[in-house]
Amino acid sequence: MTGLALLQLIVSVAVLLFCAQPLGVAIAKAFSGQPLRYLRFLEPVERAAYRLCGIDPTEEMSWCRYTTCVLAFGFVSFVATYAVQRLQFMLPANPDALPAVSHHSAFNTAVSFVTNTNWQGYSGETTMSPLTQSLALTVQNFVSAAVGLAVMFALARAFTRHEASTIGNFWVDFLRAIVHVLLPLSLVLSVALVSQGVVQSWGPAVEARLLEPVTGENGSLFSTQRIAVGPVASQVAIKQLGTNGGGYFNTNSAHPLENPTPLSNFLEWFAILIIPAACCFAFGETIGDVRQGRAILAAMLTIFLPLVVAATMAEQAGNPVLASLGVDLTHSPGQSGGNMEGKETRFGISASALWAVSTTAASNGSVNSMHDSFTPLGGLVAMSLIQVGEVVFGGVGAGLYGMVIFAIVAVFVSGLMVGRTPEYLGKKIGAFEMKMASLVILFPCATVLIGTAISVSTITGRATILNPGPHGFSEVLYALSSAGNNNGSAFAGLGANTPFYDALLGFAMLIGRYWVMLPVLAIAGSLASKKHVPEGAGTLPTHTPLFVMILIGIVLVVGALSYFPVLALGPIVEHIRMMASSQ
Template sequence: MVNSMNQYIFYIVILVLLAIPLGLYIGKVMNGEKVLLSKILVPCEKLVYRFLKIDSSEEMNWKKYGACILWISGISFTVLFLILLLQGILPFNPQGIKGMGIPLAFNTAVSFVTNTNWQAYSGEAQASYFTQTVGFTVQNFISAAVGISVLFVVIRGFINKQKEQLGNFWVDFTRIILYVLIPLSIILSVLLVSQGVVQNPGSYETVNLVQPITLDNGQTVTQEIVPMGLAASQIAIKQLGTNGGGFFGANSAFPLENPTILSNILEMLSILLIPAALCFTFGRNIKNKKQGIAIFSAMMIVLLTALTITAISEHTGTPQVTSNTSVDSSTVNQSGGNMEGKESRFGIASSVTWSVFTTAASNGSVNSMLDSYTPMGGISLMLLIQLGEVIFGGVGCGLYGMIGFAILTVFIAGLMVGRTPEFLGKKIEPFEMKMAVFACLATPVAILVGSGIATLVPSITNSLTNSGAHGFSEILYAYSSAGGNNGSAFAGLAADTPFLNISLGVVMLFARFVPLLAMLAIAGSLAKKKKIAVTSGTLSTTNTMFVFLLIFVILLIGALSFFPVLALGPIAEHLKMIM
């Protein structure tokens, strides 16, 4: 257990040490300040503007900025949807994989455009190399850049004084990709290739097994097919951009996608690297570092709480296992606890940390089977998504979602003391509150309405591997994953059905664009206001009291929204297990 504790501490410390300098770097990039890569990338940036005929000096209001986002998202969806339908006749398809059906293509295209990467398909069996590279990998960059762009509009809303202009979407979009996502992806890709992650355009290979396997029907298997592909480059951006979609069906539990302990650490830390760094970017760019640290602290406290609950549940295991004398569940020279569904290469500590990181971020990649977690371990993962994925969350969208909760918090605090609520020198008035409510409640509404309708569809029961409370948890997790733009799967649910493909796709769209547009509207409203001087009666939003008040509001909304359905799923399953 001491070794596991050391692992948990190591992962968190390294994450923070990497996030701080990266956050400062991103802040400089988005302000147009000189950075280490400026000599190389400034000419490239200008070339992009000339080629696309972009006026980099143009300033946009929130409506035009939002229209640009909807335009590029619409084009992205259309292009990817057509690629998925037509991949059977498109080039770079050595395995001759056929095109997807319309419902699955719709679901998959929506999934990647919304930064969800929910996969109702198996990557190596149903997606060609052309689809993986030109389709999925490109969208991983675009969707991540959109999320970060919106965050900087929100930042400018607090900085600007009595003006409508909030920057230029195309400039923000270009800088994020050129200066942040591409350099980090290149570095991570090279490191992953060094660990054995595949990166080649060759056809799948047939190899001889070291030891033949005899099946139940008596047939002996002596060979297996090993999939190839340009995996490392997609895996790098899927982790860094909190996309999460695996090149292979088994995602990061697959040996060719995550072959070593070092590759596991690199991929796992990459999940939260940019979301954590953006907290420090926020503090730097609003010229209030304490505010960035306060929001980071709130996120980290909830993350560590979820990590503790999940770790204790998985290291302890289940009563059924511990009471079985034929199973050694001790921690002497082995992982102990609940090893079901976890990689023996990584053990419980690395599996738990990855699962908490991926559900805290809107990432969704996995290195273990979430369906095999204990009920209490699973509920903490599910709740991290259901809180709105604001505990670091997706790149950009996690932080601007947390800012929405901060606005709710200062409004509630203002009511308590009888003062007009203020946040970062701007008055929070009815319009901002309405938009903040839209932003904070979009995820619960999408999840609850979607899963509620799904449970009423008779055919859904045929898609479940399990019945009872666990079967309900499988449905709830699927819609939570879609509504949180997460993309991870609880497993046990055969998601490739027309109803699930369409309904989950609609949930993803709603949960992505309603909060996004609401936060843009808040930024536009705040930018037109003048700054208010700090007085003795101004509520401090950087002290310990505010941090815990913010956490309370987040948990309150999550508990009120989801406790009834969680009681029918994982809580009921836990009570049944211990009785």
């Protein structure tokens, strides 16, 4: 790793941590109904929303009722998103007269955006009209992220309640997430992005006269270039902040009109991690013990930082196949060198690798380089961060509640070792919590592995693989990992816009979202109904470096046990072959 890459990493993470703490406090205060004084101007918006939606903000919900609202809202969102895509040809704001989206792609995309995955089987600029992008996709970017934040606060609140039958009000949590967190941050970020050259236009594609006419496929001569534009900045801001990742254009944040400069790249990168990082502080603030949130953040960073270094080194080392052709892969003042296939010049190796690790650690899934063209080890880092269950930062809200589940498993395992009843944050962890935590961990794993097995053992599943050999297997494994853990990034060589993959990945995304969220809400309900257990001499403190190490151990061991064999078939064997090819 070069000195400059290291400097860029240190500065970036320092800025992130510096901002995460105050934002976390602000979020926690907003969710408790007492926003910071200078953010009070948002309260009338919140009250207006309650009135318009017919919500009684004082109503308290049991965990069952809370879950019902989550599911009902998900279902309504799915139907609406599906309908807009199917009907876009007869709706306004469709300047390029795009036809209806196919039924399987519309199903997949609706599930994808409702579950905060934002896997994109389609190519944005040639499939979705500006109206569909705004009314269906941008809206889901906001609301799916808000649902994640709401569930996280329901869980956090459960730790603070004792012998209670309720865990809060879903609609209140949801609307506070939109009004106090996502909307204001997105407005600021959008304008900052436009200042860097991210396009925000409702017009049709622009025709430009080429300086040198080019020969296209079939030998036809082109003297103009059609430049697709759209209301990009507003969608990009929320796709980054809401850990959505569904870009406006096909190549997402690698597209120069979606991410034109190193500064826009930094802002978009920052937006991937800021809310998940702030959630750690917000959690600590809500449960009344900021040390607990810091411990979770420390665990996340301890996994994250070495993996950034590893991915950067793998990408900087480059591809020996090209080196054998006399290509210069070394980093120098004149070039970033390394594995530049599928990377943009303005980002080079270090900003691309940092993004790849961040977008897969947080369940964002936007890309500024093509992960499919990464070196085997660089791709392995990205894939394994998805496979550990999107808990290293993870999705907005979702990452934190995922990590709390791992913390519950960690105290349980520690409790078994010393023969004491496990407790976490003043609550006894019983059999019910453990069963639910097992579901959270097992369902996505099973979905990924079984889904991959089905895909590679059927002709339909193998038909649309692009790369030969173990890399082709990696493409399928990555797709299922991404869908089953709600990440949304891809080894995009796999042709996933087929009825087979649209359906399979659609169901994987549903399982990855709701089979995590439901058990989490059940745990919240169960914890809220329990008595407070005062800290005793036998209580394992959960804010210490020791516990951080145990937590990291649990996350990594579960991930490694589940996925090591399948990773050996893909990226690991590919790495060995690549090294052999250079001799």
